[in-house]
Amino acid sequence: MIRKIRIAILLFILATVAIASWKADKAATDWNDSLHVTLYPIPADGSETSRHYVERLQKEDFQDFPIWLEEEIRRYNNPLLRPVSIQLAPPLEAQPPEFPSDGNMLATLWWSLHLRYWAWRHDAAPGPRPDVRLFLLYHDPQQTSVLEHSVGLDKGKLGLVKLFASRADSARNLVILAHEFLHTLGASDKYAPDGLHPRFPDGYAEPALEPRYPQRFAEIMGGRLPLNDASSRIPESLNETLIGDLTAQEIGLIGLNKHPKR
Ligand SMILES: [Zn+2]
Numbered sequence: 001m002i003r004k005i006r007i008a009i010l011l012f013i014l015a016t017v018a019i020a021s022w023k024a025d026k027a028a029t030d031w032n033d034s035l036h037v038t039l040y041p042i043p044a045d046g047s048e049t050s051r052h053y054v055e056r057l058q059k060e061d062f063q064d065f066p067i068w069l070e071e072e073i074r075r076y077n078n079p080l081l082r083p084v085s086i087q088l089a090p091p092l093e094a095q096p097p098e099f100p101s102d103g104n105m106l107a108t109l110w111w112s113l114h115l116r117y118w119a120w121r122h123d124a125a126p127g128p129r130p131d132v133r134l135f136l137l138y139h140d141p142q143q144t145s146v147l148e149h150s151v152g153l154d155k156g157k158l159g160l161v162k163l164f165a166s167r168a169d170s171a172r173n174l175v176i177l178a179h180e181f182l183h184t185l186g187a188s189d190k191y192a193p194d195g196l197h198p199r200f201p202d203g204y205a206e207p208a209l210e211p212r213y214p215q216r217f218a219e220i221m222g223g224r225l226p227l228n229d230a231s232s233r234i235p236e237s238l239n240e241t242l243i244g245d246l247t248a249q250e251i252g253l254i255g256l257n258k259h260p261k262r
Pocket residue numbers: 179183188189
């Protein structure tokens with residue numbers, strides 16, 4: 001009996017979440033109004049460096065992201081001004097539930113429900129109710145040399161974004177933030193399974209370029225700037241990234257078979 005009640009409760013939560021995210025999906029990608037994005041900075045490794053960094057963060061530190069997005073959607077012939085409006089929440093002490101590394105579907109589903117519940121509990125930010133919530137997990141680069149994978153969830157419009165707590169990394173941090181943000185709107189990854197090379201053609205910003213190299217930009221969901229068929233590098237800032245055609249379709253900027261002006 002208790003088992004049946006638990007299953008019924010779980011199904012109820014799933015149905016509620018499904019309806020809420022369906023409504024949010026419809027609204028999020030019509031590109032008629034600004035999306036409210038709230039950023040929740042978290043010192044993730046307990047270091048003094050991360051703590052100090054997070055305490056000094058200001059909304060202005062993230063402004064290159066909405067400016068970039070506005071330019072990109074204008075390139076796809078959408079004149080919406082300020083497509084995202086950013087709110088910076090006060091730093092959070094609580095740590096979100098860890099992403100299950102074993103990749104088991106049930107564990108991932110449970111984790112995503114747990115994360116949504118966690119996000120709801122820790123959502124004390126002032127301002128309008130966010131359409132997208134990004135939890136920014138800052139790490140001291142002296143202690144962590146390689147960041148684990150960030151996650152952006154379309155269902156629930158949540159992201160866990162792993163970043164370096166250093167001014168030198170702040171422009172590269174915005175590239176990761178923009179990538180995870182676009183996942184929350186339904187964009188898919190466009191790189192090889194090892195993550196080291198963008199997939200051709202969709203992971204290339206300018207797949208039709210002749211000659212193909214040097215590419216001038218990275219496609220934001222391809223993640224890296226291709227140098228030749230086998231090697232690529234991390235973009236230094238959003239100025240080196242574009243939204244490619246397939247990503248633009250996935251997030252509702254263009255219909256199928258439409259191409260933007262360059
Ligand atoms: Zn990704």
